[in-house]
Amino acid sequence: MVRSSAQAREPAGSPLLSIGQVLARLNPEFPDLTPSKLRFLEERQLISPARTESGYRKFSPGDLDRLRFVLAMQRDHYLPLKVIRGYLDELDAGRQPILPGGAVQAPSMLSTERRLGREELIREAGATGMLLNDAVSASLIVPADLFGEDALSVLRSLVELQRSGIEPRHLRGFRAAAERELGLIESALIPVARRKDASSRAKAAELAREIAGQLEIVRSSLIRSALSRLQQ
Template sequence: MLEQLRDEFPDVTSSKVRFLEAQGLVAPERTPAGYRLFRDEDVERLRYILTAQRDRFWPLKVIREALDALDHGRPDPGAESGQPPPSTPVSDPALLRAATLSPRGRVRVTGPELRQASGIDKPLFSALESFGLLRADATGHFAAEAVDIAVAAKRLAEHGLEPRHLRPFRTAADREIGLVDQVLATRRGNGSREERTAEILSACIALHAALVRTGLTR
């Protein structure tokens, strides 16, 4: 399977494929002994994912939505424009639906797996850690969302924004999280804590995007 992909994606590794499998983006069959069996459809699915990461700079949540569209027989959302699927508002791709803000379970990745999945190099990885953009847990692992952070940082680096410039995003995010925790402590609103958290964060992100968009149009 790797040999079929390496001509087009020289950096693809078995650990990266295992990470994509852990994220639910690809699901190869297993033999009774536990070996993975990759069909032609699985290889093509991996090729789509790797292309979306490399050429479209899509985060995993957007790739997941695109794959879901394809699985349901709908056209490739990015075939023409390379932009995110319609479920992400075209007017502002930064806006997120509450459902996309739900935790991704207990999937954790190592530093090397994070670099492989996001395509960042060691210097950028180290810089993102030093400025608090990437935070490992007590075991040295990173949450699955860290891959999206790394991909975004890589895109911004291509425009001249270094990790030291991104520190305010970490500070702002921590302040928003603190504010959300205060609101949740009031126990107002309906739904579970996870559902309320996602709804509040979705509104916070929408507010942030609207404020930035307004400022840029002055």
């Protein structure tokens, strides 16, 4: 369960971390995290690090947990920052909010994404080596030595779809559709991407996630509408 800021208060004497130390701890999980991204998240009021008399930012272990949560929700669920901030504001107020869509499971701010080898991935998904090979061949899973939670979720879904007679080869169009959506996102980012400063890069990355989240809402609505017609 995600902790509120009140629940995450640090005991006296808890060590404070510099930006460099925060990056050293989080970059293995989030390689795209940069000092400018941290400052951008502070500007959006997702985090509120302490300041030294000289103005240097100092992050508590609770700030680190909160950062990990925000970054995970962006990366894994493409949620816009304003949605994540609203969720955390509700949590800080002592309420028990639900993330948009209801199906999104909020990870613990203490959790880290696992990395699974090929055999471990197959075993946990209840899949076969052939199904994984077919998923990679259909570009549904990116080939790798170690796989993340996203690959595990996809492979589990493919196991269930296979029981209904739907094979990875039937889903090749999904990759093409994803590439078309990527083209839309890249076109929308052109005005921001032209500016090469670090702040603009951070804003472009956030805008890309927001657009992806909105496209997901439209896609889900279309599927629900189609399903309702089938049930009539």
